[in-house]
Amino acid sequence: xxxxxxxxxxxxxxxxxxxxxxxxxxxxxxxxxxxxxxxxxxxxxxxxxxxxxxxxxxxxxxxxxxxxxxxxxxxxxxxxxxxxxxxxxxxxxxxxxxxxxxxxxxxxxxxxxxxxxxxxxxxxxxxxxxxxxxxxxxxxxxxxxxxxxxxxxxxxxxxxxxxxxxxxxxxxxxxxxxxxxxxxxxxxxxxxxxxxxxxxxxxxxxxxxxxxxxxxxxxxxxxxxxxxxxxxxxxxxxxxxxxxxxxxxxxxxxxxxxxxxxxxxxxxxxxxxxxxxxxxxxxxxxxxxxxxxxxxxxxxxxxxxxxxxxxxxxxxxxxxxxxxxxxxx
Numbered sequence: 001x002x003x004x005x006x007x008x009x010x011x012x013x014x015x016x017x018x019x020x021x022x023x024x025x026x027x028x029x030x031x032x033x034x035x036x037x038x039x040x041x042x043x044x045x046x047x048x049x050x051x052x053x054x055x056x057x058x059x060x061x062x063x064x065x066x067x068x069x070x071x072x073x074x075x076x077x078x079x080x081x082x083x084x085x086x087x088x089x090x091x092x093x094x095x096x097x098x099x100x101x102x103x104x105x106x107x108x109x110x111x112x113x114x115x116x117x118x119x120x121x122x123x124x125x126x127x128x129x130x131x132x133x134x135x136x137x138x139x140x141x142x143x144x145x146x147x148x149x150x151x152x153x154x155x156x157x158x159x160x161x162x163x164x165x166x167x168x169x170x171x172x173x174x175x176x177x178x179x180x181x182x183x184x185x186x187x188x189x190x191x192x193x194x195x196x197x198x199x200x201x202x203x204x205x206x207x208x209x210x211x212x213x214x215x216x217x218x219x220x221x222x223x224x225x226x227x228x229x230x231x232x233x234x235x236x237x238x239x240x241x242x243x244x245x246x247x248x249x250x251x252x253x254x255x256x257x258x259x260x261x262x263x264x265x266x267x268x269x270x271x272x273x274x275x276x277x278x279x280x281x282x283x284x285x286x287x288x289x290x291x292x293x294x295x296x297x298x299x300x301x302x303x304x305x306x307x308x309x310x311x312x313x314x315x316x317x318x319x320x321x322x323x324x325x326x327x328x329x
Contacts, residue, residue, distance in 0.1 A: 042316035050327030068305030127220035155219035163242035258309030
């Protein structure tokens with residue numbers, strides 16, 4: 001059971017990490033309509049297809065690196081981008097959104113188990129119409145999951161499970177057994193083998209608190225839209241939502257990932273400030289402190305790829321601070 005809750009924590013964090021836009025959006029900057037002169041762009045362009053970025057500039061003691069992860073990916077699609085292993089070898093510390101080792105910590109898992117359900121006796125039936133509820137229930141039941149055990153779960157947790165490998169869930173959360181990999185877990189294993197320090201920019205407790213910051217009703221509507229989008233793709237023989245995310249990631253299309261998060265059709269865009277922008281703004285001072293320390297060695301920062309692109313992404317924010325952030329090909 002602990003492994004299952006560990007996996008639920010992981011897919012929930014994957015949702016918060018914004019690397020999994022639930023619909024494909026138009027790429028920012030491709031419109032041909034006439035627009036007023038815009039301020040200079042600091043974000044990566046659509047041709048900047050790299051997941052690994054080098055950070056340098058005034059006051060930076062040693063070049064460091066920023067890597068965009070996808071938290072769960074089919075094993076057959078897993079790859080290590082050029083330069084990633086070398087950057088990890090050069091680094092004395094690898095810093096993730098949260099320390100991945102927390103997801104196997106019994107105390108952390110107990111915290112998750114006490115916060116996974118909605119407050120009071122609220123159920124998904126209270127938040128959706130009968131037709132909407134039947135759609136969501138049918139989707140999860142088709143996967144072989146006992147929905148009566150899930151309907152009191154916070155809807156964002158359920159949203160994070162949409163499109164995931166249910167064999168993996170039912171296998172107790174063992175990623176390798178389900179034919180999936182996690183960049184966080186893989187990089188952690190490599191870092192531990194070579195004696196690197198490992199850290200996090202946030203705590204799991206903070207990330208879990210974000211689930212209480214969005215009204216349950218809004219979460220439920222987002223869940224319904226996500227289920228419809230994923231089920232529609234499967235029924236039509238098209239890519240499902242997880243496959244769309246993986247395709248974007250394999251193309252290293254970080255500009256499109258950021259645009260996808262802002263797409264109003266996803267239902268998440270209204271909460272972009274909470275889930276994405278504020279977190280990016282909180283991370284940048286921490287990154288700068290680590291790389292500008294007088295005794296700083298090379299650092300490798302690994303965060304969800306959806307955090308990298310856009311004018312409010314980590315790359316743009318670091319550039320606005322006067323740093324050079326360039327792709328590694």
